[in-house]
Amino acid sequence: MTETAISLLLRVAKSHRSKRASALASRALHPGQDSVLLLLDGQDGCTMGDVAVSLGVQPPTVTKLVGRLIAAGLVRRHGVAGDQRKAAVFLTESGRQEVDAIQKIWVAIAETALNGIPLDHQDALRDALTRMDCNLDGRTMPREYMPVQAPIMA
Numbered sequence: 300m301t302e303t304a305i306s307l308l309l310r311v312a313k314s315h316r317s318k319r320a321s322a323l324a325s326r327a328l329h330p331g332q333d334s335v336l337l338l339l340d341g342q343d344g345c346t347m348g349d350v351a352v353s354l355g356v357q358p359p360t361v362t363k364l365v366g367r368l369i370a371a372g373l374v375r376r377h378g379v380a381g382d383q384r385k386a387a388v389f390l391t392e393s394g395r396q397e398v399d400a401i402q403k404i405w406v407a408i409a410e411t412a413l414n415g416i417p418l419d420h421q422d423a424l425r426d427a428l429t430r431m432d433c434n435l436d437g438r439t440m441p442r443e444y445m446p447v448q449a450p451i452m453a
Contacts, residue, residue, distance in 0.1 A: 322404045
């Protein structure tokens with residue numbers, strides 16, 4: 300039986316997660332924690348709700364992830380001025396150092412996964428995966444991924 304594109308996609312995702320989990324474990328991190336740290340590297344001081352929305356997870360998941368990162372000394376949480384019901388999350392110096400290591404892990408895994416695939420095929424793969432993501436979420440395809448069409452001559 301020939302594998303479908305979806306079954307191959309699921310297998311690649313599982314392999315990627317396994318490689319990522321193994322590499323993160325060497326740094327005493329778990330999948331998901333890396334995503335929080337990378338998000339904060341670009342948007343330090345996000346509220347817990349913003350983290351949940353950005354990562355596409357439920358607030359209790361963020362609470363658990365952030366709690367573990369606080370225990371590890373990688374982030375700190377503070378109330379938001381003017382709204383004590385909200386909490387903002389910030390990288391600590393240790394967290395900033397961990398971001399560099401995480402970025403190297405992500406690059407190494409991507410390089411391994413894409414090894415031997417020509418750049419034009421990588422571009423086509425990115426576009427196809429973006430289309431699939433939009434299809435499943437009911438979103439419109441971002442303009443930068445839409446194919447350029449030649450003007451119609453009358």
